[in-house]
Amino acid sequence: MADSAISSDVPRTREREKGSDFSELSRRITEAGLLRRRPLYYTVRFGTVALALTGCVAAFLVLGDSWIQLIVAAALAVVFGQLGLAAHDLAHRQVFSRRRPGEIGGLLVADVLLGMSYGWWMNKHTRHHANPNHEKKDPDVAPDIIVWSRRQAKQAKGPARFIGKHQAALFFPLLTLEGLNLSFSSLRALRSPSVKRPVLEGTLLVAHFAVYFGGVFLVLSPGRALAFVAVHQGLFGIYLGSVFAPNHKGMPMIEEGAEPDFLRRQVLTSRNVDGGAFVEAFMGGLNHQIEHHLFPGMPTPALGRAQVITERYCAELGIPYRRTGLISSHREALRHLRRVGEPLRGKR
Known part of the structure; x- marks a missing residue:
């Protein structure tokens, strides 16, 4: 499964007498009350x-150079x-039922606290959800480095x-x-139509970088400041990659021309990650990636129950449903990266 592709010769899925296969699953999920907001x-x-965050800032100020x-x-x-x-959940309207509070929260968390454009990321992530693992339509699998x-x-x-040979x-x-x-991509995207409030987001991003770099270089000597930024940003990037890579990397790619229905498009290109409370907290609920892709607005604490319903329903329809551990998911992703890079190493 991990190294296969969903090609154009796969026939379109039959429709049920009273709607699509997904509509039946949606009915079961709704009846279980799993789409209700969870404010507490x-x-x-x-x-x-x-x-x-407050504790980290306080410790930073107290410790000094x-x-x-x-x-x-x-x-x-x-x-x-x-x-x-948190920004991800706000963007999917899992927290608030109304759009405006979610957008305000997203701007504060993404732009002000993280230094990432909420508008740019929202556009990119929406396209990913619409066509996960599609070679032409999913920006997360667009060839870059x-x-x-x-x-x-x-x-x-x-x-x-060069990098593809050893990726x-x-x-x-x-x-x-x-x-x-x-x-960097956020700043570059301020000139793109995908960012609807470039002046506002640009101002918020500049404020973030001014406080972040200003604070680090004001409190720490130049060498320690550079080491602080390297450790912080480096581990932050690894954390993000460790959360998002297990979800789709190494799962089937959708070739151009293939038209699987919504249910199969989301299930066949995603994998869930088992591991209990630690993995749940570490991945923020995205370990239930299949359910998240099927119901993006579902609050995180409902995803576990949704998984039971969804996996059982997929078994009824004979749809492959992929679950694995965290280490195994990374192993599958790395194995896939090595295999697809073979043409660059002179292998066929």
């Missing part, structure tokens, strides 16, 4: 993250990862051609740059 859960979760600050940088990387997950299919490998040029080994080192890449 998000109040506690976001409040905990806010306290952790010390190498111990690298521990604070590591802790702050985890907090930033949780802020990224990493190739995600043999077709992309054969067409790779420049840095992507499995370089994947985690490259993730250390992901935090900075998100900020």
